[in-house]
Amino acid sequence: MRRWPLDLRAAHWLLALCVIATxxxxxxxxxxxxxSDPYIQRYVAxxxxxxxxxxxxxxxxxxxxxxxxxxxxxxxxxLEQRAARIAHLALIVLALATPAVGFAANAFWGExxxxxxxxxxxxPVSRNExxxxxxxxxxxxxxxxxxALIALHVLAALRRQLLRRDPVITDMLGVKSxxxxx
Numbered sequence: 001m002r003r004w005p006l007d008l009r010a011a012h013w014l015l016a017l018c019v020i021a022t023x024x025x026x027x028x029x030x031x032x033x034x035x036s037d038p039y040i041q042r043y044v045a046x047x048x049x050x051x052x053x054x055x056x057x058x059x060x061x062x063x064x065x066x067x068x069x070x071x072x073x074x075x076x077x078x079l080e081q082r083a084a085r086i087a088h089l090a091l092i093v094l095a096l097a098t099p100a101v102g103f104a105a106n107a108f109w110g111e112x113x114x115x116x117x118x119x120x121x122x123x124p125v126s127r128n129e130x131x132x133x134x135x136x137x138x139x140x141x142x143x144x145x146x147x148a149l150i151a152l153h154v155l156a157a158l159r160r161q162l163l164r165r166d167p168v169i170t171d172m173l174g175v176k177s178x179x180x181x182x
Contacts, residue, residue: 004171005070011063012172015095016150018057023147025050045116051106052115054099061095068092075166087153094146101142105135 029046032039068088074081106113110127114120160166170176 004072004174005067006174008064008067008071009172009174011060011067015057015060015064018053018060019095019146019150022050022053022057023143025053026143048114048116051103051113054102055115058096058099061092065092065096072171076160076164084156087149087156090149091146091153094142094149098139098142098146101135102139105132105139108132108135 025046029043029050032043074084076084103113107123107125108128109132110123112120112123157168157172161169
């Protein structure tokens with residue numbers, strides 16, 4: 001078994017859970033059955049949790065970025081190794097940029113930052129709806145690009161695990177594999 005440090009595995013899976021939760025919240029919140037007063041109250045509460053999980057995802061991505069040199073080397077052909085390096089770099093960049101741009105958009109909308117259980121922080125910038133709109137679009141586009149790249153990442157991991165018998169998934173889970181081809 002390749003040695004994936006426990007803190008890297010934990011940051012990876014924490015990031016994965018946060019992305020799944022924030023993406024699900026965003027989709028559910030943005031496409032409601034109706035925009036009634038009770039729904040708007042749930043929307044406001046949901047957005048606070050979306051932002052809190054986005055902050056946790058950012059911290060997990062930062063931990064991965066700072067410790068990326070500790071991961072086991074990529075395997076496969078030279079082309080696969082290059083593709084894996086590029087994909088992992090893009091995943092880290094999007095994992096950091098998407099929440100950062102979302103928080104910047106929020107600031108330019110003049111909403112400040114409200115996280116569950118904490119008093120709201122005043123926006124550090126003046127309200128500018130034009131910049132807020134551009135950043136909101138960039139946040140949404142980055143999120144969709146991130147989700148698409150995650151889908152490719154999962155497919156590549158499944159391909160390696162199931163077709164090449166390279167136990168990348170079991171290694172990331174910290175499970176020993178009996179039939180690994182090395």
